[in-house]
């Protein structure tokens with residue numbers, strides 16, 4: 182099922198034309214109504230009339246989270262307060278939170294993209310959906326709520342927490358879909374096991390999970406515990422909230438709703454736009470949003486975009502699960518290196534585990550990269566040639582992915598420090614000198 | 615006739631080997647024979663000890679990467695040509711040696727630990743040629 186076949190399966194060329202037209206309108210609006218953007222565009226000598234097609238997007242300036250903070254709370258809004266019908270805010274880990282606003286049309290558009298997302302997960306008006314994302318300033322709860330109502334599903338606005346009640350309603354109402362964070366889904370699944378609930382009463386078939394990073398292992402675990410198919414939904418409040426992109430039944434990346442949010446992948450260092458398939462920082466331009474239109478907003482999320490048509494029939498680009506934050510990027514001999522790339526190499530090899538440390542140093546004005554990898558009991562061979570072979574294979578795989586030679590050093594298990602939850606992956610000794 | 619050898623991954627850093635021998639000593643585990651294969655970054659310690667399962671357990675608990683490897687032990691008269699004779703038997707029977715190391719056993723004989731991919735076959739051909747082999751029970755006590 183496809184909610185909006187016209188826009189989700191549009192040929193790429195008409196889509197590009199639609200995007201170009203919407204971009205031109207957007208730039209006109211923000212030039213007129215947001216002094217921040219007008220000043221920026223004038224400094225660069227750009228006038229709204231210069232935007233002729235979507236290809237001109239790359240000439241426009243970026244917007245950052247810092248810009249939102251600097252203009253707290255309403256400085257980047259493009260409509261007067263009387264047109265704003267809703268606020269949401271994200272809690273900043275440092276300093277002020279980021280405030281976002283929505284007009285009536287923005288809420289409609291948001292409901293539309295969430296309706297598309299839910300349809301991808303097979304949710305219809307015949308479903309009962311338990312929305313267990315938090316309701317409030319956080320976009321998760323209300324975002325899913327409006328989209329689910331638009332689809333016509335019966336919504337249980339239970340919000341997050343209160344696990345006993347969640348389980349009771351799962352049983353009593355026979356909820357067929359649930360939306361929450363993946364970690365809460367795993368927690369609920371474990372609670373079902375512990376409470377020894379009658380599994381035959383749990384009718385869940387689809388789970389819509391997002392708002393935090395999760396792995397394929399977690400997906401398998403959640404699917405097994407809850408007996409449903411788990412779908413990944415992506416979003417950030419600055420762009421709209423959940424529903425910026427969503428996995429279809431093929432589960433080969435998340436389709437970005439490009440008629441509303443134009444994605445780009447850039448080199449986080451140079452700002453240069455990278456071709457499809459390359460890893461870089463994800464950037465969004467919200468071409469239809471009225472209250473808070475964002476021009477080339479830098480998400481700091483690292484991922485790749487793929488444009489090949491999906492088996493589900495949608496033509497919208499697919500984005501991979503984000504592999505990290507651009508803040509983690511290292512530049513070594515001019516090459517961008519992300520710790521997550523090293524991790525992916527180690528995960529792909531069946532003879533290593535992702536316990537690693539990148540050590541960057543500078544010798545004779547030349548950067549050196551050493552990657553320490555822990556030797557695991559089960560992969561440990563007692564022959565030197567085997568271990569040397571392993572080291573060469575890791576090094577070779579890294580070189581082909583990074584485009585950079587890294588020396589690999591095998592270290593004893595447990596020697597790479599593990600802090601609670603998040604391990605330190607990088608030691609950059611260049612900064613110490 | 616199969617002897618359990620402990621193989622331990624060691625980083626080349628000062629005192630690491632001493633830590634390991636200390637752990638074995640604390641647990642009253644005797645070392646009968648050992649050798650180290652090393653590269654610039656790491657070494658592989660191969661060691662025959664008493665109570666190999668206990669040794670494996672305590673070393674793993676202390677964070678070492680440890681693996682038990684099957685090897686065979688061979689006893690030869692301490693005279694010219696005896697090692698050559700033994701190796702010739704193995705070669706003639708298509709048994710390749712991954713590594714080996716010798717150790718003294720206190721009398722006028724020499725002993726060697728041999729690692730091959732096919733230890734059972736090696737045992738059979740050596741016994742067929744009347745070579746003396748170390749028994750597991752003996753070697754852990756040496």
Ligand SMILES: [Zn+2]
Nearest residue numbers: 429431491493
């Ligand atoms: Zn698809």
